[in-house]
Amino acid sequence: MADIGTDHAYLPVWCLQNSKAQSAVAADINPKPLSNARKTVEEYGLEDKINLRLSDGLKNIAPDEAQEIVVAGMGGNQIADMIFETPWLRDESKHLVLQPMTHFEDVRRSLCENGFVIESEQTTAEGERLYLVISARFADKTCFYPDWYYYAGELPHGNRETDALFLKKVIARLQKRADAIKESDNKESNKLFKIIEEIENECRKNL
Numbered sequence: 001m002a003d004i005g006t007d008h009a010y011l012p013v014w015c016l017q018n019s020k021a022q023s024a025v026a027a028d029i030n031p032k033p034l035s036n037a038r039k040t041v042e043e044y045g046l047e048d049k050i051n052l053r054l055s056d057g058l059k060n061i062a063p064d065e066a067q068e069i070v071v072a073g074m075g076g077n078q079i080a081d082m083i084f085e086t087p088w089l090r091d092e093s094k095h096l097v098l099q100p101m102t103h104f105e106d107v108r109r110s111l112c113e114n115g116f117v118i119e120s121e122q123t124t125a126e127g128e129r130l131y132l133v134i135s136a137r138f139a140d141k142t143c144f145y146p147d148w149y150y151y152a153g154e155l156p157h158g159n160r161e162t163d164a165l166f167l168k169k170v171i172a173r174l175q176k177r178a179d180a181i182k183e184s185d186n187k188e189s190n191k192l193f194k195i196i197e198e199i200e201n202e203c204r205k206n207l
């Protein structure tokens, strides 16, 4: 596996310890996190299994180094850019695990409109904080969905408590933006209100 933006390399260590991966590349763009990662790897004695790499996105990762590619804890637009700067990800055998902190809609839209399929989504919580994880893979299948889907994804049909909480957060954010631009850009504001309505309709279908 490759963990892009690994920081302390906790995830590659966990994957190796739990037999989820046989080897890992722990990559980060900044030297300081990479030195944190080195400390963790040494602490767990995994120097022969985890390769530390200074890399901007996947630029210094070779295609044969990873089947599972994780990008977690970054902005959605940054994650989308990284995927599209890496042609070797357009391969059905490569599995993406993406955990954007913001701009979830950009990640879904870019994946779907560029030949990737979203295989599943999962939300989770740590304390008050909610997280979304998207599992995706290249399928050479371009799909254009209505806007609401890019904001809500699979969550209206999810049955976890955190799915509903996450959607509530998405709707609150849309509502805030729609209210803020109501005077300056009425057309865009109405578009956002319509998206909220469509997400709510989709949730009702699940009741």
Ligand SMILES: C[S@@+](CC[C@H](N)C(=O)[O-])C[C@H]1O[C@@H](n2cnc3c(N)ncnc32)[C@H](O)[C@@H]1O
Residues within 6 Å of the ligand: 004, 005, 006, 007, 008, 027, 028, 029, 030, 033, 055, 056, 057, 058, 071, 072, 073, 074
């Ligand atoms: C908030 S931390 C996330 C750490 C870990 N992945 C997690 O989810 O807990 C973001 C990390 O991504 C790294 N990063 C930011 N931009 C990057 C890029 N373009 N390529 C690789 N790493 C990057 C940062 O240096 C930082 O260590």
